[in-house]
Amino acid sequence: MSTYDVKLPDVGEGVAEAELITWLVEVGDRVTSDSVLAEVMTDKATVEVACPVSGVVVELHGEPGDVLAVGGGLVSIELDGAAPAPRAPATPNAQVAAAAPVQAASAGTPRVRTLAAPAVRSRAASLGIDLATVAGSGPDGRVLHTDLDRVLLGRSGSTTTAVVASGADEPHVEPVRGLRRRIAERLTSAWTQIPHITYVDAIDVTDLEILRAELNRRNEPTATRLTILPFLARAIVLAAAEQPRLNATYDAVAQTLSIFDAVHLGIATQTDDGLIVPVVRHAEARGLWDLAAEIGRVASAARAGSATRQELSGSTITITSLGALGGLVTTPIINQPEVAIIGVNKLETRPVWRNGAFEPRQMMNLSSSFDHRIVDGWDAATFVQRIKALLELPALLFVDGDPSAPPVPLGR
Secondary structure (H helix, E strand, O other): OOEEEEEOOOOOOOOOEEEEEEEOOOOOEEEOOOOEEEEEEOOOOEEEEEOOOOEEEEEEOOOOOOEEEOOOEEEEEEEOOOOOOOOOOOOOEEEOOOOOOOEEEEOOEEEEOOOEOHHHHHHHHHHOOOHHHOOOOOHHHOEOHHHHHHHHHHHHOOHHHHHHHHOOOOOOOOOOOHHHHHHHHHHHHHHHHOOEEEEEEEEEOHHHHHHHHHHHHHOOOOOOOOOHHHHHHHHHHHHHHHOHHHOEEEEOOOOEEEEOOOOOEEEOEEEOOEEEOOEEOOHHHOOHHHHHHHHHHHHHHHHHOOOOOHHHOOOOEEEEEOHHHOOOOOOOOOOOOEOEEEEEEEEEEEEEEEOOEEEEEEEEEEEEEEEOOOOOHHHHHHHHHHHHHHHHOOOHHHHOOOOOOOOOOOOO
16 A cells, blocks of 8 residues: 655645644544545635545644644545545635534544534643534534533533632643634734824714614514614725725835725624634625625624635725623724724713703714824824714715715814
């Protein structure tokens, strides 16, 4: 018999290396051309590496967390009988988090891979939990961190016992790998390389909330519901048309600013694996309901781990929101290489002085950060004030946009 060495394939977009997230086979496993060998992670997505031949795994080259070069050895396989010509490697399936269930055989017996994010797999391994025995509560039976917590509580019988059993004085040390490591690297780069300026303003969204509730009531039979985000997206589109240099990306090495007519809106989305930014493309060409549907679609894809590489790249300006946990003020970190990010804080009823008396109004702060190398404080304030004017008088969201119309003054 002969041995075939599977190389780490070219995963596209000029990527020269990828981090090994998890092995999906073990030494001694029988594999076929339908098997998936490993998950590796690039800057944008988790990629499944398919097996091009049939045989038995005799060696794995690397450990989870290792950064491997494209073209380098990944798995050695002892081929069945005469060495057949391996099939042409398929384009890697790029998905964030887990993909559809795959099968590999161990000692001739097929096994079905449990759906789980790499971070969940790593934690389960460190706790000695077999994922195949855990009932997942996520989409398609995907195992979540909460499912592991439930197993731990079941083992101990109570929360108190679990704490004592784990060793109160000993920390649980786990490696930072996969998407969390990528997030750490990107945020460190953005924060250390970009001089941030954060501008915060309070927005009176009372009228907007009345309009939103009425539109949702009229559209109640459909599944799509309007949140504040599609209104904010529309306001950003109109504000960016007046200040296009904020809908841009900056290359500090080449010292060039790429200014876009199209608004490809990043939607910062919290997932089980960390913060991911799927993209709503051509927000400037979408109506309110279309924006709402597309925001929901790409965010759901990111959470489910089915977002494509195309859906996770190419944003020109980003919205970030903590929803009900948004607090009063945040300092959003810019999604490099963009130059602006608009942050949504929580909506609450506050007493506001109007017409000689205090009135209860629905108020929401916007905390927005800008790259001070490109955006001056005046430009940042003008941009946010324009968004403020549009949201406080929401009719403007549907009648503005005429290039010949005069801009709204900074102080309204």
